[in-house]
Amino acid sequence: LYSVSGLSVLRSFRLLRVFKLAKSWPTLNLLISIMGKTIGDLGNLTFVLVIIIFIFAVMGMQLFGKNYTEESFGGKEIPRWNFKDFMHSFMIVFRVLCGEWIESMWDCMRVSG
Template sequence: PEELTNALEISNIVFTSLFALEMLLKLLVYGPFGYIKNPYNIFDGIIVVISVWEIIGQQGGGLSVLRTFRLMRVLKLVRFMPALQRQLVVLMKTMDNVATFCMLLMLFIFIFSILGMHLFGCKFASEKDGDTLPDRKNFDSLLWATVTVFQILTQEDWNKVLYNGMASTSSWAALYFIALMTFGNYVLFNLLVAILVEGFQTEEVSKNEDMSAHLSCIQLPVESIG
């Protein structure tokens, strides 16, 4: 409804103005260099600049894509939720291991894409009105082979790709998809879960050690007094 749209636009202008005022006050209090020392201030500043830019260019209609960045304002609540903030910090600390996992995943997808092109290249097609139409999920090129392998890993209509492979070649084609699902979905993705779980466990152990050290520092003066 138009009334709801107008209310949302007015609310957007009001809240953006409040966030911009908050940003200006922080800049006046902390100064530019003191402001950018806090990563959350940098994040808030980026969101405010994008929001103001979106409002200014709203009349032209060419910056409507920037409206999606409004959702990032929800992340501003992280500052007021220590538990969620700690989890995000743990995720950031595991990014080096996650990057290694992503490289391994890309190598795995590349290998199975090349293998799929050799096995099923130009075979996923159907006849319609005398014309040969390739299926959207095919292995005719490296690009579409990569997309198809990634789709299988996400388990999105992977059974249709399996049936197409078996129908176009033989029943032995199922071994390719079984290997892809077994090593890709159940091994690699579980490895990612293990990386994240290890990161949280390490953070918990570090937190317990810090607490034990803090308690020891408190007990030593008490014992010396006794």
């Protein structure tokens, strides 16, 4: 039976015994229900955060995207973090939200004149 690969999937269903235990243990039941509600609320918060990042990414593309040329960087190639297309601008806004904003600010100052 150990050579059958499908049994490992069946063994993972043993983890669901925790939910069966929660029926008889009220504190664990309360904890699981609180975690479920929290995950639902985090979905709404994540949706709002993605909308805000989207707005700032489009705004960055409109303000700085057309100015990201090789001439703006002294003939060198355009930096990896830029506002030329939506994917890169989305990633740069996420990077700024994570706290690494100094290099992006200098690049935007360079291209904006």
